Amino acid sequence: MSKFSRRKLIATGAAVAAGAAGLGVAAKLAKHYGLVPPDAGGLYGPGETLTYAAQRLMTRHSMAREFTRNQISATPFANEVAPLGEGFQRLQEGGFADWRLNVDGMVAHPMSLSLAEIKSFPSRTQITHLACEEGWSYIAEWKGVPLSHILELVGALPQVRYVVYRSIQPDWWESIDMADAMHPQTLVTHGMNGGELPVGFGGPLRLRVPRQLGYKSVKYITRMTVTDDVKQFGKGLGSSAPEGGYAWYAGI
């Protein structure tokens, strides 16, 4: 048995204390700069916080890769969703003329936008990659209104931090931070590959967040709530994904 040297013991103790203090300071700083994700409470909180903080420092303004027309997948694929309810079917029969996107929360002018109004807004067309968390992917051309344009229309208040968005499908909702919400490639999408957005791919309206995995691109969106705190929504973890065991931040 080797003897403990006092010097070694003191040095180790000091290093451990400095490490703990450093972690404490880092946690405070991360919180102050909004680098802690809403699902940071659990066992995997440290890893999620490191990922989200590192990527926010690295990718706040980075642009998702855009591809050329001939890179568009000839065979895109979308996972099936739970059967769409009666409400959806009624809207579909009417050609989605009565589809509405309600935008509320911490905004100066809450709005209820029709599909026609959204389509009349200045749009952006981009060819981006969509990867599912399962491992498969495709490239498609997406057409839609930058979410930032709608947030300017409704007059999002300066202190807001997240946009919560919901599907017409019950219990399907997500949220993104303002870095993604104000990002020019985050689109309220209504067109795909030159046509309308097919129902299978989320039509008539899907929020595409190309810098995150597919599950953040919620299909059939009907409501958006701008907020400074996601704790008041659902179980307070930021979206339905962590409630089902998946990470809130899906930029990986």
Next chain:
Amino acid sequence: MSETLRPRHAALVRVTHWLTTLSFLALLVTGVEILISHPRFYWGETGNIRTSALFTIPIPTSRNTFHNGYGYTLPDQNGWSRYLHFQSAWVAVLTGVLYLGFGFFRGHFRRNLLPASSDLSVRGLSNVIGKHLRFKQSSEEEARSYNVLQRLTYLFVVFVLFPLVIWTGLAMSPAVASAIPGAVTLLGGQQSARTLHFFVSGFLVLFLSVHVLMVCLGGFRNRMRAMITGRGTLGHGAKDLEQA
């Protein structure tokens, strides 16, 4: 029989060794869990069940998207597997940074892992390989440090396989791809990155298997003691074939 315990591994090497072991095992188990949701591989930027596969692993899956010919699906463990995979990746990467700093600044790489140029000759290499093939016990002098094969293998794992597995993993991230697009295109696309991630992981598992086998052949208790307490015996006719 008297045992002389000699210093074998520095404290930092031991701590980082076991942290890497833990995180690697967690990465392996969760990686397999993630893989079985879609055990189909592609080359290029995209791939899904409507495109042709590069190859498919013939195992049952955990998702309905792709049944792979089986009439049932395995329990879906993707949620916690993904959380733990990325948390373990952080542990592995931060441990690796610590180890690299130690290796470079305290001479660990130069002293213990860089082969002597004389050992790199065809004769030197075939000599060591021949000894391995005959399971010949190393002399006391030889057992005191890593032989040239061990040195080359460890250097390959530390400076080629680990960086590659991290790179190919990060290249699958849509956010990282937006920040460093070249990291993806250089690999041939995001599906190529996924395929390469699978193969590099396979090489790491191969290394782990041979490594554990050599520990057992070289004297399991002594090797484990050396990597835990930092001290181990040399020679004494023990089963010290080679250092693992």
